Amino acid sequence: xxxxxxxxxxxxxxxxxxxxxxxxxxxxxxxxxxxxxxxxxxxxxxxxxxxxxxxxxxxxxxxxxxxxxxxxxxxxxxxxxxxxxxxxxxxxxxxxxxxxxxxxxxxxxxxxxxxxxxxxxxxxxxxxxxxxxxxxxxxxxxxxxxxxxxxxxxxxxxxxxxxxxxxxxxxxxxxxxxxxxxxxxxxxxxxxxxxxxxxxxxxxxxxxxxxxxxxxxxxxx
Amino acid sequence: xxxxxxxxxxxxxxxxxxxxxxxxxxxxxxxxxxxxxxxxxxxxxxxxxxxxxxxxxxxxxxxxxxxxxxxxxxxxxxxxxxxxxxxxxxxxxxxxxxxxxxxxxxxxxxxxxxxxxxxxxxxxxxxxxxxxxxxxxxxxxxxxxxxxxxxxxxxx
Numbered sequence: 001x002x003x004x005x006x007x008x009x010x011x012x013x014x015x016x017x018x019x020x021x022x023x024x025x026x027x028x029x030x031x032x033x034x035x036x037x038x039x040x041x042x043x044x045x046x047x048x049x050x051x052x053x054x055x056x057x058x059x060x061x062x063x064x065x066x067x068x069x070x071x072x073x074x075x076x077x078x079x080x081x082x083x084x085x086x087x088x089x090x091x092x093x094x095x096x097x098x099x100x101x102x103x104x105x106x107x108x109x110x111x112x113x114x115x116x117x118x119x120x121x122x123x124x125x126x127x128x129x130x131x132x133x134x135x136x137x138x139x140x141x142x143x144x145x146x147x148x149x150x151x152x153x154x155x156x157x158x159x160x161x162x163x164x165x166x167x168x169x170x171x172x173x174x175x176x177x178x179x180x181x182x183x184x185x186x187x188x189x190x191x192x193x194x195x196x197x198x199x200x201x202x203x204x205x206x207x208x209x210x211x212x213x214x215x216x217x218x219x220x221x
Numbered sequence: 222x223x224x225x226x227x228x229x230x231x232x233x234x235x236x237x238x239x240x241x242x243x244x245x246x247x248x249x250x251x252x253x254x255x256x257x258x259x260x261x262x263x264x265x266x267x268x269x270x271x272x273x274x275x276x277x278x279x280x281x282x283x284x285x286x287x288x289x290x291x292x293x294x295x296x297x298x299x300x301x302x303x304x305x306x307x308x309x310x311x312x313x314x315x316x317x318x319x320x321x322x323x324x325x326x327x328x329x330x331x332x333x334x335x336x337x338x339x340x341x342x343x344x345x346x347x348x349x350x351x352x353x354x355x356x357x358x359x360x361x362x363x364x365x366x367x368x369x370x371x372x373x374x375x376x377x
């Protein structure tokens with residue numbers, strides 16, 4: 001591993017550590033939404049009612065994202081799964097990792113990864129078209145949104161082109177490495193930080209937004 | 222001078238300027254949560270359908286929860302509170318006329334959209350910008366007080 005790769009990993013890990021530290025610091029303010037003593041058993045009030053009957057489950061489903069925007073949601077899930085899994089299970093990456101550290105993950109065969117890469121690029125194209133075409137998305141799209149899509153797509157595009165030897169292989173493979181490193185370095189400092197925020201905010205830090213000793217009624221005025 | 226720059230002088234006397242320091246004091250009090258929101262909102266627009274106001278306004282993008290936050294609190298934070306009075310009035314309209322704080326907006330990252338709107342409302346209130354309803358209430362309160370004092374004076 002060359003110095004650039006170490007630098008990339010260093011910036012990525014330190015940056016992510018800093019962001020995660022910030023998120024953990026926010027959770028320190030975690031308080032019960034309803035202060036003790038106001039209602040008996042206040043701490044044990046469930047956030048959502050249990051949905052047991054089929055009818056209730058159906059109504060819940062109808063409100064969910066899966067029912068409202070199923071295509072976008074499915075494309076989004078596939079996109080994120082491929083973004084993480086394709087580089088990890090790629091044969092060439094595993095060979096390089098084995099040479100550098102002596103560790104390797106399970107490798108998928110090259111044809112499968114090639115197909116998955118094309119599928120990933122298709123997902124990117126879907127997001128790009130959605131960002132330009134759909135009114136809701138266009139209304140809040142900024143240059144940064146297109147930029148992070150570009151950062152995410154570039155390593156895959158250059159990798160696929162290098163594999164198929166479409167353009168000059170040497171230039172493409174260097175571009176592939178540089179764009180991958182750039183994407184990793186950009187994660188903590190751009191909107192790509194949602195990689196960490198997604199897990200922290202969804203499962204670890206639900207009521208962090210409420211400051212110490214603040215009632216819910218006091219907050220929402 | 223009055224003849225040369227009448228418009229400028231008129232503007233200087235009539236336009237109000239928001240108190241940037243007071244706005245920044247409120248924004249700094251919620252710095253981490255605002256930054257968390259603005260840094261990690263990926264503009265996915267999945268929150269759109271959860272807003273009943275948007276669905277009832279023919280899917281007008283300006284009623285989308287993330288759009289409301291970006292064009293109210295987001296603008297205030299990006300510009301470090303340096304906004305004109307007209308812009309602050311626009312923000313007032315966004316946070317009161319386009320949002321009722323029903324807290325049903327659903328973010329995929331569980332970012333707290335209602336909290337952001339409530340901070341923007343705090344900022345507007347700190348500058349004396351309140352919605353029409355509250356202005357009416359204030360007028361009613363004053364008229365009742367005036368009637369009360371008149372009645373008392375008549376009795377005495």
